[in-house]
Amino acid sequence: xxxxxxxxxPSDSISLQKIRQAGATGIVSSLHEIATxxxxxxxxxxxxxxxxxxxxxxxxxxxxxxVHNDIKTRTGNYLQYIENYKQSIINAAECGVYTICYxxxxxxxxxxxxxxxxxxxxxxxxxxxxxxFAAYDIYMLDREGAEQSYSEAVLNKAKARFDKMSEAxxxxxxxxxxxxxxxxxxxxxxxxxRTTIQQFIDLxxxxxxxxxxxxxxxIIPVAESVGALMCIHPDxxxxxxxxxxxxxxxxxxxxxxxxxxxxxxxxxTMCAGSYGARGDNNLVEMVKQFGPSIYFVHLRNVxxxxxxxxxxxxxxxxxxxMVGLVExxxxxxxxxxxxxxxxxxxxIPMRPDHGHLLDDELNQEGVKPGxxxxxxxxxxxxxxGVIHTVGTLVNR
Numbered sequence: 001x002x003x004x005x006x007x008x009x010p011s012d013s014i015s016l017q018k019i020r021q022a023g024a025t026g027i028v029s030s031l032h033e034i035a036t037x038x039x040x041x042x043x044x045x046x047x048x049x050x051x052x053x054x055x056x057x058x059x060x061x062x063x064x065x066x067v068h069n070d071i072k073t074r075t076g077n078y079l080q081y082i083e084n085y086k087q088s089i090i091n092a093a094e095c096g097v098y099t100i101c102y103x104x105x106x107x108x109x110x111x112x113x114x115x116x117x118x119x120x121x122x123x124x125x126x127x128x129x130x131x132x133f134a135a136y137d138i139y140m141l142d143r144e145g146a147e148q149s150y151s152e153a154v155l156n157k158a159k160a161r162f163d164k165m166s167e168a169x170x171x172x173x174x175x176x177x178x179x180x181x182x183x184x185x186x187x188x189x190x191x192x193x194r195t196t197i198q199q200f201i202d203l204x205x206x207x208x209x210x211x212x213x214x215x216x217x218x219i220i221p222v223a224e225s226v227g228a229l230m231c232i233h234p235d236x237x238x239x240x241x242x243x244x245x246x247x248x249x250x251x252x253x254x255x256x257x258x259x260x261x262x263x264x265x266x267x268x269t270m271c272a273g274s275y276g277a278r279g280d281n282n283l284v285e286m287v288k289q290f291g292p293s294i295y296f297v298h299l300r301n302v303x304x305x306x307x308x309x310x311x312x313x314x315x316x317x318x319x320x321x322m323v324g325l326v327e328x329x330x331x332x333x334x335x336x337x338x339x340x341x342x343x344x345x346x347x348i349p350m351r352p353d354h355g356h357l358l359d360d361e362l363n364q365e366g367v368k369p370g371x372x373x374x375x376x377x378x379x380x381x382x383x384x385g386v387i388h389t390v391g392t393l394v395n396r
Contacts, residue, residue: 001297001329001387002349003380004028004060006371009048013366014373016055022377023384026060027052028101028351037068037081040088045095060349061296062092063101064233067215072106073199074211082215086222093226099349100223101269101296103233104212106200106244107193108178110236110274115176115369116357117311124357126370127311128237128277134158135165136173137242141190143197149243154307197242205245209256212247216261223265229346231267231295232257236274238281239308249278251286258293267293270329273300273353276320277310284324291332295346298353299325299383312354312370315379316386326386330394352379 004026005019019027029052031044052059065088070076092100103109113136117127130150135158138146147155165173178188188196200208223230238249247253254268268290275281287294301318302310316322329348336345355375361367 001333002026002060002347003384004349004351005376005380006063006351006353007052008032008368008371010051013364013368014371016052016057018373020056022373022380024351024380025057026349027057028061028063028349029059030062030064030066036066037070037077037084039084040065040091042091042095045092045097049095049097059097061099061101061351062097063296065089065092065100065102067102067104069107069196071215072104072208072211073203074214075199082218086219089219089223089228089230090226093223093228098227099229099231099295101231101233103235104215104248105235105246106208107188107196108241111177111241112369113173113176114311119356122359123375124362125312126354128309130154130305130308131157131161132173133177133241135162136177138162140170140174141194141242143194143242145243149240151307193242197244200244203245205247208245209247212257213260216257216266220261220263220266224263228265229267229295230265231269233269233298234271234274236271236277237308237310238274238278249275250281251289254286254290258290267295269296269298270294270325271298271300271353272320272322272325273298273302273312276318277302277304279304279319283320284328287325287328287332291328291335294329294332294348297329297348297350299350300353300379312356314356315352315382322383323386323390326383327390327394330387330391334394350383352376352383355379 003024005024006028007019009029009032031040031048034040049059068081070078071081112126113129113132114127116124119125131154134150134154137143138158139162178193232248235246235249240246258266272283276283301313301315301320301322303313304310304319333348354370355372357372358374360374361372
């Protein structure tokens with residue numbers, strides 16, 4: 001696999017030099033300064049690519065070209081946004097960046113309730129706590145019908161939890177949920193998020209899925225024509241939030257997506273932490289089933305709890321079989337290599353996704369939640385050891 005690292009551009013507190021020193025060879029990045037829906041010009045792509053290459057690295061994956069909400073709802077200016085998206089794919093490919101990760105999550109991108117969950121060793125992890133999320137949804141957002149989205153046990157805990165929260169805790173919870181997280185598409189006020197949520201609830205799951213498939217039928221032929229590989233990121237978490245539809249959460253969802261628009265350009269991002277937050281997703285079996293369509297991998301691990309809560313564990317110490325997952329991915333690479341009959345084949349870019357916040361960076365300015373240097377460096381080192389060891393066995 002190709003070892004890559006997510007970089008948030010020139011404003012990132014982690015320099016390209018430090019990334020190279022970590023041992024990564026590729027960069028996963030985006031043009032975050034371009035507003036969602038606007039065109040990515042060749043000049044902007046070339047300029048960013050040159051900065052990366054001048055540091056001795058390659059821009060291997062775009063994560064992401066965000067999909068505007070108008071495209072997801074097929075309202076407003078969605079036709080122009082789709083044209084911009086198609087041209088952005090063309091421009092990226094013509095500039096030599098072919099792999100594009102994107103998501104189709106409604107309203108909120110990846111969501112956590114606690115960005116500083118203290119672990120037994122006093123490092124800090126990201127956590128999604130169902131009780132806290134329900135407390136926000138019901139008692140702060142005051143979403144109509146919110147109680148119907150939760151079990152009686154969660155409802156009881158949420159009321160008790162909300163009653164004990166200080167005003168500062170409530171403010172922090174709201175900021176964590178709707179103010180935007182690294183790599184997300186922006187933030188909302190309460191009124192804005194209530195209105196936007198209702199738009200998607202009105203669509204329903206199958207209506208929203210139909211909008212995704214319609215989008216694919218627009219962009220995938222364009223991507224195929226220029227050799228680009230589109231790899232959709234799963235929902236994070238992979239279950240409904242705010243009563244919203246989720247359409248990229250399970251193996252069944254992934255299969256339906258691939259069948260809706262058959263093409264070598266229509267692929268998947270295997271995010272182990274996102275798919276793995278559901279106990280009914282078997283990641284190893286998913287790689288075996290969808291291997292030829294997996295073009296990008298996020299390797300992280302989680303520890304799940306019975307009510308849907310989870311926190312991000314050490315990369316090799318969670319509920320997901322990371323060693324088995326790596327073995328399945330390397331076996332897929334071996335299959336590609338043999339099928340190529342000596343010609344170039346598609347290696348799979350992977351990045352150590354998220355990392356614990358360790359003491360050295362605890363109060364350091366500019367560290368993004370989940371994207372500390374030391375935590376990801378630790379994760380990459382652990383994963384590199386697994387890859388090298390398992391790779392020796394797979395390639396015997």
